[in-house]
Each structure stands twice: as C-alpha cells, then as structure tokens.
Amino acid sequence: MAKRDYYKVLGVDKNANADDIKKAYRKAAIKYHPDKNPGDKEAEDKFKEAAEAYDVLSNPDKRARYDQFGHAGMNGGAGGFGGGGFGGGFSMEDIFRNFGDIFGGHFGGGFGGFGGFGGDSGQRVNRGSDLRIKVTLSLKEIVNGTTKKLKINKLTACDKCGGTGAKDSNSYNTCPTCGGSGRVTEIVNTFFGRTQTVTTCKHCGGEGKIITTPCDKCRGEGTVKAEEVVEVKIPAGVGEGMQLSVNGKGNAARHGGVNGDLLVLIEEQNDPDFTRDGNDLIYNLNITIPTAVLGGEVEVPTVDSKVKIKIEPGTHAGKILRLRGKGVPDLNGYGRGDQLIVIDITVPSKVTSEERKLFEQLADKPSFKKAESVKNQNIFDRMHNFFR
Ligand SMILES: [Zn+2]
Ligand SMILES: [Zn+2]
Known part of the structure; x- marks a missing residue:
C-alpha cells in the first residue's frame, strides 16, 4: 500500500507547528481509537497511520528528513527508524506507550494493558x-x-x-472477587469515554479459586x-x-x-599450557639455541595428545607455526580452530667456562658476527601478517 503524505494524514499544512500537529493527532487518535471502533480494520489502520505520521512530524530531526526526502528518507539508513522501526509498522502497544505524552500521564498506564487482550483466555x-x-x-x-x-x-x-x-480437592472456594475467572474488568473513565481494562485478579492471583484448607x-x-x-x-x-x-x-x-x-x-x-583466542589455541614453545640454529624435532602438547613438530634451521624467536584443526571445535559445527605455536628461544642466563670458550670461538665466526634485524621486526606485525 502506498504511504500517504504524513501532513495529509493528520490534516495539517506543511508549516504546522508542534502544537497544531499534536492537536491534529489527538483528534485522529480519538476518532479512530479501537475502543470506539471495535472490529473495524479500516479504523485501526487509520489509527496506526496517524500514530506513524505523528511519530515523524513531532520529532524535529525526523520531520526535517521527511521534508527533504519524503518517505524514502524514513526507511532505515543512518539515524532512521532502526530495527524496530516502521518496517513492520507500529504495534498497538507502541502507540499506547506514547499516549502519556499526548494525553497526559493517565493514559500511558491506562492503556498499557491493551496488548494483553485477546490471546490468553481463562x-x-x-x-x-x-x-x-x-x-x-x-x-x-x-x-x-x-x-x-x-x-x-x-x-x-x-x-x-x-x-x-x-489439603484435598474439597479445600477450595471460588474466588469471590473474580467469580472464578481469575480476571477482573475495570471500567475507567478516559479521554475517549468509558474504557474497559482487564487485569489479573489480585485476590486469587489469577487462579480463580482460594484455598480454604x-x-x-x-x-x-x-x-x-x-x-x-x-x-x-x-x-x-x-x-x-x-x-x-x-x-x-x-x-x-x-x-x-x-x-x-x-x-x-x-x-x-x-589452562597451564594454552591460551584460547576464539577457536584457536596459542601455545608458547621454547627451543634451544642449537635447535634454533640447526633445526630439529620437538615434541609439543596438543589439547588431545602430543605431536612432534619439525623446527627449520634458522628459526627466529617469534615465528608462529600452525597445527591445523588442533584448536577448539566450533560451537555451530564449522570445523575446529588451530593450535598456534609461538616460538621463543631459551638463552641460558649462566654458562660454564667451557661453554663460554665455545661461544667466544663462535662469536668470531662469520655467521655469528653480525646481528641483523628480521623483517617485520615486531611480533604484532608478524601476528597481523599471519592472521591475514
Ligand atoms: Zn503440599
Ligand atoms: Zn480472583
């Protein structure tokens, strides 16, 4: 159904001020109120249409957007009506919730129960x-x-x-307040005339009967x-x-x-061994200097058992190895995450005099003479590259 112009819906002109709009809406709301038009689908539609028009025209931002873009400016988009917006239309409850503003405090509460009609009975x-x-x-x-x-x-x-x-099936009386229905009907005098509200009976808590024994x-x-x-x-x-x-x-x-x-x-x-990162598990592996330089095989725990992994010769600290499918299973059944092995190299804090000599000899050799920086020096860059 094509949407009608909001100004026409409320019967006001484009220059109407906030007061005019409020008055016009009040008039429409009373005319098409469902309590006055029971079972009249057309009145209900008009009632909702007026509420929608009022929602837009009473809000300076929405009104400005509507003036500029028409109905097209009202569907979603930045600052639009959002998820619960007009896509599916206003619910009656939404409309009544806002009544307090328009008709004064009494109405907000008075109609709050409206949505509860119909559905549940007894x-x-x-x-x-x-x-x-x-x-x-x-x-x-x-x-x-x-x-x-x-x-x-x-x-x-x-x-x-x-x-x-x-105590037994004879230990009941019918609730005198609601007569056993569990509900009480109140007649409230409102702006629209006399209106019925149905509420749960307070005396029996809605059960319809009172325990005597x-x-x-x-x-x-x-x-x-x-x-x-x-x-x-x-x-x-x-x-x-x-x-x-x-x-x-x-x-x-x-x-x-x-x-x-x-x-x-x-x-x-x-966990003492693993840090969870989503469905991946991070494991820190320390290797010795000789293994880092010469390569080798190292045993690594997984969450299931243990595996042997190969360390390439010339492995730097910070290198990340991936064991596919050794992480946490996806809750929705989309496979399993990985185990990420972050390499660190153990540097002894103390050496014997013999080891010292050997290192001193090594230090003079060409491959050990010069420190050079690794590309993507820092660990975060490397993690970043890795995850891309
Ligand atoms: Zn009992
Ligand atoms: Zn009762």
Missing part, C-alpha cells in the same frame, strides 16, 4: 522462577564437550498435595525445598560467559503450573 498459568548456576570447565571439557551432574537446590512440587497447595506439608504453597541432581549436556566449543538454558529444570511454580528454567553460566578454567 486462568493464568503460574510459572516457577529460573535458577542460575555457574559451571567451571577445563579446556579439555570444552574441546570434547561434556555432561555435568549439577546438584541444584530448588523448589519442587510438594508430593503430599501434588503441588496444588490444598492448605496442605500441612507445604503450608499452602504447593512447593517444597529439595535437592535435585540435574544432568546437563554441554556441547563442545562453548566459551566463557555463555549461558545454556535447561528447560523446566528451574523452580516449580506456586500452586502447580510450569517449572522455570535452569540457566547454566559457563566459566573457563585457565
């Missing part, structure tokens, strides 16, 4: 609260994935009353404290700060209902 279902627990994992567990048995202190359904909180074990709560061991399967590749959610393993709900969730927060243990 009594409210209680939901237990979520539980949070931290789990510390070693690098090996992260690489291989693991199953943890976690001891949880939680509220579970009382076994004596089956979670109802009542509570269960003596849980004292009417329907829940008791208990310890439960929950097995949590942790996939390979998780990382510090991630949160896994185990459905229905949180607290039981009061008077029966749906359990909350168990939220498992992942903590990574420091």
Whole structure:
C-alpha cells in the first residue's frame, strides 16, 4: 500500500507547528481509537497511520528528513527508524506507550494493558522462577564437550498435595472477587469515554479459586525445598560467559503450573599450557639455541595428545607455526580452530667456562658476527601478517 503524505494524514499544512500537529493527532487518535471502533480494520489502520505520521512530524530531526526526502528518507539508513522501526509498522502497544505524552500521564498506564487482550483466555498459568548456576570447565571439557551432574537446590512440587497447595480437592472456594475467572474488568473513565481494562485478579492471583484448607506439608504453597541432581549436556566449543538454558529444570511454580528454567553460566578454567583466542589455541614453545640454529624435532602438547613438530634451521624467536584443526571445535559445527605455536628461544642466563670458550670461538665466526634485524621486526606485525 502506498504511504500517504504524513501532513495529509493528520490534516495539517506543511508549516504546522508542534502544537497544531499534536492537536491534529489527538483528534485522529480519538476518532479512530479501537475502543470506539471495535472490529473495524479500516479504523485501526487509520489509527496506526496517524500514530506513524505523528511519530515523524513531532520529532524535529525526523520531520526535517521527511521534508527533504519524503518517505524514502524514513526507511532505515543512518539515524532512521532502526530495527524496530516502521518496517513492520507500529504495534498497538507502541502507540499506547506514547499516549502519556499526548494525553497526559493517565493514559500511558491506562492503556498499557491493551496488548494483553485477546490471546490468553481463562486462568493464568503460574510459572516457577529460573535458577542460575555457574559451571567451571577445563579446556579439555570444552574441546570434547561434556555432561555435568549439577546438584541444584530448588523448589519442587510438594508430593503430599501434588503441588496444588490444598489439603484435598474439597479445600477450595471460588474466588469471590473474580467469580472464578481469575480476571477482573475495570471500567475507567478516559479521554475517549468509558474504557474497559482487564487485569489479573489480585485476590486469587489469577487462579480463580482460594484455598480454604492448605496442605500441612507445604503450608499452602504447593512447593517444597529439595535437592535435585540435574544432568546437563554441554556441547563442545562453548566459551566463557555463555549461558545454556535447561528447560523446566528451574523452580516449580506456586500452586502447580510450569517449572522455570535452569540457566547454566559457563566459566573457563585457565589452562597451564594454552591460551584460547576464539577457536584457536596459542601455545608458547621454547627451543634451544642449537635447535634454533640447526633445526630439529620437538615434541609439543596438543589439547588431545602430543605431536612432534619439525623446527627449520634458522628459526627466529617469534615465528608462529600452525597445527591445523588442533584448536577448539566450533560451537555451530564449522570445523575446529588451530593450535598456534609461538616460538621463543631459551638463552641460558649462566654458562660454564667451557661453554663460554665455545661461544667466544663462535662469536668470531662469520655467521655469528653480525646481528641483523628480521623483517617485520615486531611480533604484532608478524601476528597481523599471519592472521591475514
Ligand atoms: Zn480472583
Ligand atoms: Zn503440599
């Protein structure tokens, strides 16, 4: 559907001031308000159209952009309406949330509940609260994935009353406040005339009934404290700060209902050998001076086992070797990261007199006479080149 000109929508001219625009919107909002036009789709569209027009024209920045670019200036772009913007249109809740500004404080709250109409009918279902627990994992567990048995202190359904909180099925009265519906309808006098709002009954908490004789074990709560061991399967590749959610393993709900969730927060243990960098693992390898000069074979730990790697003759400190696929598996199954081996050369801080002599002899030889700088001298350049 082609968008109508915002000024035309509100019936104001291009030079209208903020007050004119507000007044015009107020008029349109009252005329097309859904409470005044129940079931009228056209009125609802007009109502939304007016809200959209007002949103733009009441904001000096948006209005200026609209004046310059028309509707084309309103779709996304820098400083546009962003993700939740007009792409999908205004929701009724958005519109009512802004009513406080236009009609005074009373309306913001009065219509806040609007979005709650329709959808759910009948009594409210209680939901237990979520539980949070931290789990510390070693690098090996992260690489291989693991199953943890976690001891949880939680509220579970009382076994004596089956979670109802009542002594037996005769221990109830229908809630006198809501007559058993769990909801109360309030008539509020508003700007638009009398408006109905439906809220959860405070007396029974939406349950529609009142317990007359509570269960003596849980004292009417329907829940008791208990310890439960929950097995949590942790996939390979998780990382510090991630949160896994185990459905229905949180607290039981009061008077029966749906359990909350168990939220498992992942903590990574420091590993003595490896530093994690995303899915790559960094390992610092020290080699001796003779190995650096002459080359050789060195054993290196990996997170799975050990491998022998070849050191080329003339290896400099700071060189990085890559063991493909020896890093952390990608959580989404996109292969595995690498192990990066950063070479350092061990320089002895003390030498024997014999070693001293040998080094002095060497120092005179042509290959040892001159220090030269390596290209990409610094480690960061080299890391950078490496990762490119
Ligand atoms: Zn009630
Ligand atoms: Zn009980």
